[in-house]
Amino acid sequence: MSVASRLTRTEGAVRTVGPTLAPPFLDLLRDSDAQAAVTGRPDPAALSGLRASGLLATAVPQVYGGAGGDAVAVNRVVEQVATVNPSVAIILFQHFAVCARIDEWGTDEQKARFLPALASGECLAASSWSEPGAGAAKKRLASTAEWLPDGRWRLNGAKSFTTGAGVADLYLVLVRTSAQDDDAGSRYGAAGQSFFLVRGDNSGLIPDLSLDLIGMRGSATGFVRLNDCEVTDDDRLAPLGEAAAVIAGxxxxxxxxxxxxxxxxxxxxxxxxxxxxxxxxxxxxxxxxxxxxxxxxxxxxxxxxxxxxxxxxxxxxxxxxxxxxxxxxxxxxxxxxxxxxxxxxxxxxxxxxxxxxxxxxxxxxxxxxxxxxxxxxxxxxxx
Known part of the structure; x- marks a missing residue:
């Protein structure tokens, strides 16, 4: 018996994380992790592999082409990926989070519009909540959404520490839609805040990967600028002004x-x-x-x-x-x-x-x- 085998058997029954993922995909992620540590940039090959892996379907209900996985499945998949590439695991986790929010809060039209593409790998999702000065609890948002006479919304502001910036196809963006009430009973988020689903190809959404991180260097974590970014009311997720309820869930x-x-x-x-x-x-x-x-x-x-x-x-x-x-x-x-x-x-x-x-x-x-x-x-x- 090898020394490594004796260690694994005698020094605690630690479960083996993998490989339930395809070995070539694991090798790709492992190589990508080492490469991103040097470049500080997401690896296109690893992201393409992620899209083709089938993993993006984990948190999407089966009726929309997904695997219908629960939180146990989500945590397990994220853990497996993080063992070889934590940066890609973070991107994957944020994708799952957006899928779950759409499934929980989306209209039937929104679910039909977004979830099949999120499951197939055609669409990679990211969350864009943080911004300079907002605080960890997102109480003081400066980014806004203005209601226009033609029934559209115009988003303006600057978001920070968005994982998947520049590589995601869909962003769940948190903005202020009315006067905020910091003392409305929520400890995370505030009344008067709303979520919008913004496509990555929207000309008013401008990613910026100038943020040079010490860790998670392949996670495409950066800034997102909203510059007269126009969306429709059909792109708003959940009731107007009730983002705090979404966050609490x-x-x-x-x-x-x-x-x-x-x-x-x-x-x-x-x-x-x-x-x-x-x-x-x-x-x-x-x-x-x-x-x-x-x-x-x-x-x-x-x-x-x-x-x-x-x-x-x-x-x-x-x-x-x-x-x-x-x-x-x-x-x-x-x-x-x-x-x-x-x-x-x-x-x-x-x-x-x-x-x-x-x-x-x-x-x-x-x-x-x-x-x-x-x-x-x-x-x-x-x-």
Missing amino acids: VRESGATLGAVSAGIAQAAYDLAVGHRALLDLSLAPVGRRQMVALSTLLESVHAFVARAGRRSSDDPGRTTLQAKLHASATAEQICLEVSRMLGSAGYVVGHRLNRLIADARAVALMGPTNDLCRDLVAASWES
């Missing part, structure tokens, strides 16, 4: 960014297994104890993310938030422990572990940020 779904962290944690653990196997240190008591500790942490991440997806707790929304908190913090911890374990072997430019460390940090900063997650969890105890 997101965490109830069970789909969690913690799945990305779970994939990152698994990848870091696998690096540790490979390192121990290479040095033949699996029988050393200290090394065995280190691997037991890592595998226990990793199993806790998998378990928390799985529980969020099952929505089996008394408060599924709170569990979804806690899953992101635990998974992201623990993934960072695992990455740092593996860094210490590898020593100088990992202290090399281009070593994959350094990419994983940066990617793990990024998840904690993604919306809802970990600080906002803590506030939302604490608020749930008050009700």
Whole structure:
């Protein structure tokens, strides 16, 4: 039996994430991750592979050509992809999020118009909620939608940290449609805000990939400028001024960014297994104890993310938030422990572990940020 096999069997029953995805696709994602770390740009080949993989259909109901997957399936697929390419996993997660919002809040016409294309890979979706000065809770939006006499809406403003900017075909954009009421009872979003579905080929939507990130370098995370971007009222998602209700429902779904962290944690653990196997240190008591500790942490991440997806707790929304908190913090911890374990072997430019460390940090900063997650969890105890 190989050293790596002994580690996997004796140092904790850590589940294997893959491969349920096609090996050539996994290889493509793995190569793309290394390439994007250098270029800081999304890889067209990886995105084409994603569109052709069938994965984009996961969260779309079967009646619209999708796989009809629930939150367990969504989290599992995101985790698998994140094990080899966290940047693409983030793009995929945001696509799933938009699919779910359309399925939950869209009109029959909107579902028929968008969901089949989102399932087939023809259309890749992105969320564009954040903007400078709005705060993590999106309470102070400056971007606006103005109602025009001809029955259209004109959107203006600047959005930031949009994952999939410039590569998405459809953007779920959050803007202000009337005076905002920060004290309207919502802790995330505000009354007077609305969502619009904006096509990527709209001349008034201008992506900007000048943002140079430390982690998630292949995620096409950048700015989106709305410059007299005109849409119809049929492109508005959910009731006017009630974006906060849409946002509140997101965490109830069970789909969690913690799945990305779970994939990152698994990848870091696998690096540790490979390192121990290479040095033949699996029988050393200290090394065995280190691997037991890592595998226990990793199993806790998998378990928390799985529980969020099952929505089996008394408060599924709170569990979804806690899953992101635990998974992201623990993934960072695992990455740092593996860094210490590898020593100088990992202290090399281009070593994959350094990419994983940066990617793990990024998840904690993604919306809802970990600080906002803590506030939302604490608020749930008050009700």
